[in-house]
Amino acid sequence: MKKIIINGNKPLNGEVTISGAKNSTVALIPASILADSMVTLEGIPDIQDVRSLIEILEEFNVAVTFDAEAGIMNIDPSNMISIPMPTGKIKNLRASYYFMGAILSKYGEGVIGLPGGCNLGPRPIDQHIKGFEALGATVRNEMGAIYLTSPEDGLKGDRIYLDVVSIGATINTILASVRAKGRTIIENAAKEPEIIDVCTLLNNMGAKIRGAGTDVIRIDGVHSLHGCRHTVIPDRIEAGTYLAAAAAMGEEVLVKNVIVEHLEGFVAKMDEMGVNMEIGEDSILIRKSDDLKMVHIKALPYPGFATDLQQPITPLMLKAAGDGTIIDTVYPKRVNHIAELRRMGAGIKVESDTIFMQGPNAMSGAEVKASDLRAGACLVIAGLMAKGTTTITGVENILRGYDGIVDKLTALGADISMVEEEN
Known part of the structure; x- marks a missing residue:
C-alpha cells in the first residue's frame, strides 16, 4: 500500500x-485502434490510467510501445483481434468505455465489461447507448457486460440529441459514427477541449468531423482510417x-x-x-x-x-x-x-x-x-x-x-x- x-x-x-491531458489521453488511445496503421501519440502522461489502457490494448493483440520519459506512445492495430474485454481490467478505469464506440465502429460487434473508475455517485451510460442505438446498433446488458452488435449492412448515420451534456457520450458516439454510412449529427454535444483534441486526431486519421467545440457536431462516415502523429493538449x-x-x-x-x-x-x-x-x-x-x-x-x-x-x-x-x-x-x-x-x-x-x-x-x-x-x-x-x-x-x-x-x-x-x- x-x-x-x-x-x-x-x-x-x-x-x-x-x-498531456489525462482526459484526452484516455480517449485518444482507444480512438487510435480505428486506424489501419501506426498511430504515434506525443505528450502522453505517465499515469496509471495509461498503463491500464496499454494492458487492454495488449489483450486485443495491438502492438504498443510507450516511452514514458519522452511521453511518446506508438500504437499499431494492424494485427488487432476482437475479443470480449476482460471485466477485471475494465473495472480499473471508467474511460475504458471508449472502447465501446471504437470496437463497434471497427468490428461491428463487441463485448465490453461495465466501466469502473472513481466513485462520484451515479454516472449512467444511457446516453452512450442511445447514441449507439441511433446508429442502428443493438445493445444488451448481460451479467455485467455490454454486448454490442451492428446490423448486417453496418451502422448508418442519424441525428442524435443527447439528453444531457456528456463528454463520454459525445466522444463514444463520435467514435462509433466515423465509419458509419452517411452523415451523423450530434446535438447538445459537449464542448470540452478534450473533444476537440480527439476530433483533431480522428480528422488527421482521415475522418470527416466538423463542429467540435460547439454543441452540434457533424460526422460524414468514411470507409477507412489511417495512422498519423498527434500531440496531446x-x-x-x-x-x-x-x-x-x-x-x-x-x-x-x-x-x-x-x-x-x-x-x-x-x-x-x-x-x-x-x-x-x-x-x-x-x-x-x-x-x-x-x-x-x-x-x-x-x-x-x-x-x-x-x-x-x-x-x-x-x-x-x-x-x-x-x-x-x-x-x-x-x-x-x-x-x-x-x-x-x-x-x-x-x-x-x-x-x-x-x-x-x-x-x-x-x-x-x-x-x-x-x-x-x-x-x-x-x-x-x-x-x-x-x-x-x-x-x-x-x-x-x-x-x-x-x-x-x-x-x-x-x-x-x-x-x-x-x-x-x-x-
Whole structure:
C-alpha cells in the first residue's frame, strides 16, 4: 500500500511543466485502434490510467510501445483481434468505455465489461447507448457486460440529441459514427477541449468531423482510417491543481505548458479571490498571495468552472476570509473530500449537496484518505498548507491522473514523499 507523507507549511518556488491531458489521453488511445496503421501519440502522461489502457490494448493483440520519459506512445492495430474485454481490467478505469464506440465502429460487434473508475455517485451510460442505438446498433446488458452488435449492412448515420451534456457520450458516439454510412449529427454535444483534441486526431486519421467545440457536431462516415502523429493538449485540470497549490503556498511559481483559454472559468475565480497572477502566452506566474477573499463556485459543463477543479480549489478557498459555497451541478455527490478536510481542522460542511465553508482556516496535519482522483489532489494541497505531518492513503487514486506529482512538488520545495508499505 502506497502512502504520501507531507510535512506541510513549506513555501513553494520554481517552475512546473504541465503534462498531456489525462482526459484526452484516455480517449485518444482507444480512438487510435480505428486506424489501419501506426498511430504515434506525443505528450502522453505517465499515469496509471495509461498503463491500464496499454494492458487492454495488449489483450486485443495491438502492438504498443510507450516511452514514458519522452511521453511518446506508438500504437499499431494492424494485427488487432476482437475479443470480449476482460471485466477485471475494465473495472480499473471508467474511460475504458471508449472502447465501446471504437470496437463497434471497427468490428461491428463487441463485448465490453461495465466501466469502473472513481466513485462520484451515479454516472449512467444511457446516453452512450442511445447514441449507439441511433446508429442502428443493438445493445444488451448481460451479467455485467455490454454486448454490442451492428446490423448486417453496418451502422448508418442519424441525428442524435443527447439528453444531457456528456463528454463520454459525445466522444463514444463520435467514435462509433466515423465509419458509419452517411452523415451523423450530434446535438447538445459537449464542448470540452478534450473533444476537440480527439476530433483533431480522428480528422488527421482521415475522418470527416466538423463542429467540435460547439454543441452540434457533424460526422460524414468514411470507409477507412489511417495512422498519423498527434500531440496531446496540456492537462487543464493538472494546471489548475498546481495553480491552486501555488496560490496557497507559493512565493513565486511559474506554471508552464498551459492553454489559458481552457482555464478561463478557473482563472476568473482565482482573480476574484485576489490571487497575484501574471498570465503569459502559454504560462501563468503566481506570486505570493495574501488577504484572499472567499468566493462562491458553481461547477458546470465547459466553458463553465470545471467539476474536476472544484476539489483542488477547495483548500485555497479555506485560506480566504469570509463565507463561501461550492455547488457541483455535474457531479453533485462529489463531496468525499469534505470529511477528510474536517479531520485537518477545516471549517467546512455539506448540506443538501452544497459545500459550505468559512475562512480563513489554520489546518493541521492528519491521516486522511484519497477516495477519488481529484479528492486526492485536494488533500495533497491541504497537506502542503497544513502545519505538521499529513499522511494520505488511497494514493492509487492520485496516481491514476497525476504524472510525477511527488517529483514535481519536491522540485518546487515541498517536503513530500511516497512510501510503500505492506497491507
